Amino acid sequence: MSELVLKGIPAAPGIAIGSAFIIDKQDFIIPPRSILDHEIPIEIARFEEALIRTREEIAILQKKINQEMGNQHGQIFDAHLLVLEDRMLIEEVIKRIRQDKQSAEYIFSLVLKKYAKVFSTIQDEYLRERTGDINDIGRRVLKNLVDENKLFEMDMVTEELILVAHDLAPSDTASMFNQNILAFATDIGGRTSHTAIMAKTLGVPAVVGLKDATLRISNQDNIIVDGRMGLVIANPTAKTLETYRSEQNRIVALRDRFDDIKELSCETTDQKTIDIWANLELPQEVPMIKKRGAKGVGLYRTEYFFMNRVDLPSEEEQYQAYKRVAEEMAPYPVVIRTLDIGGDKFISSLQIPKDMYPFLGWRALKLCLARPDIFRTQLRAILRASAFGDIRLMYPMVSGPGELRQANAILAETQKSLAEEKISFRQDLPIGAMIEIPAAVMTADLLAKEVQFFSIGTNDLIQYALAVDRVNEQTADYYEPCHPAILQFIKMTIEAGHRNDIHVGLCGEMAGEPISALLLLGLGLDGFSMSPLNILQIKKLIRSVSYKDARDIVEKALGLSTGQEVEEFVRGKLQELAPHIYSTENSSPGS
């Protein structure tokens, strides 16, 4: 087998080497399960018993159909001969259970797939149609081998493997918190797709947009997932494998090098303390972000409750999730952002008209104000959960005090009705505004008087300020986090916040990139919230420099004319002040 290199979109950094496992929703899917020598006869016996049971089931069915509909129809079950009585198939399964030392259900599913594949390519139409029968009988046998209704669950994965799928739905993700999954590779999806976000959260590499990986890679192929370059390499040569293994070792060594500072305080060499928080989407991520050293959640995205379902999430469902995160994170804070749907994120339970300019369309807070029913349900859930930890509430896409007041009015009504129902909630719940629209920056002084904190959302701020669509490949190069205008916007926001004695955090990608993080530190930012992968690296950076140095760097950077000049200047300073920080490990491209 020769080496096959597939090019996709880098979605989460890192390198994984392992056995491919193809997920195809149309098929029955059985993950591998190794068996020991003494289990071989047991597996063979289980297989034979499953065949016998299936034969009995079919015989009963056949008899029933013959009685009710006549012999002609009963004959469709002759197809069972293809599987249940076929010596070649049965012998191959038994032989491979012995050879491969894998469970009966796994080997049977592989052999069956192989036969079904050959059948589906046969010229004869009648035979081609029998493929369906083979799968049908196969499913019956599998049901007799494994628990019914449980043909595939992610948590059945008991061996290390790399998932290769056409696409992964958010509904798959609840069960994805499985340390045996080494990486993801998908046919479709972009940098901000769900697969990408999940992989980053789990800390495993991912490549998306591979187009036809599920067709070109086979089960159990040895594959490499290179999440930095966006490559998937199947059946690598010994030389390729060696190169990647040594790179993998280097990355692990780099990552673990920062582990020793996990429990140390996050402060500069001249004792300025900085909050270092993680962005989070699902309650299941909490143990992972704690392991990565997060001392709070700076952005709890709530959109995933609403996506990939036809109904709206209930108050109770949301409450349970918020409460769980608050309790598990305590005593650290959890900043919950209210629904930010629209833009590039859609939900089927709301009929959102397709806008010509989706990022300028009906989105986030504007949508919530127009649909107070949805908004109120979420606010109630957040308020109820606030009794169980340090929960803080944050509105997305605030454009000025007008919108903020409307939102706060609905919040006050909700608090009042909860109080009337004698349901407890945190009375002094801190309210914050996301600063991600240029108009909010310009009105920051006014906003700061009506909220308890700011959180700068740079991913959106950059695209609105520079008139650059971050999803459009043609304009991607113009998406410059260190553009002088962006630095000025951030500076204005932080200064306005501090003039009014409120906390200013930032929860975009900029917080997790060493170059921009150094600038943010110098600009006086109080809190950094980022993908958990980058936390220890940024903490190490903060612990390596003084606030005074960072301020000097910013002062010089603010005098430069282009984003590129700023980046080059700061990169030089980083290499001088904290050379060990500027590693390639977490320099994930974009997202």
Add this chain to the structure above:
Amino acid sequence: MPRIEKQIAVLNPQGLHARPAALFVQIASKYDSAITVIKDDRSVNGKSIMGILMLGAEQNSSVKLVTEGDDAEQLMAELEGFLSKNE
């Protein structure tokens, strides 16, 4: 142990598909001898419907039968008769 090899033309109008394939396997399964069916570069167990079907033998194609065992001769005779039936 007797071993017989024979190249035989498939005259059955349906070739070795569907019903004829099932009948072929039924005949083969009555005997103790092993039977291998070879077409082009594919060699399959003659007692397996899957195997026979996967050969994709059309009418007027030619297959090689190899029987081996105590009743190899009788098995070969019956299968040859079956394949040569043009009905």
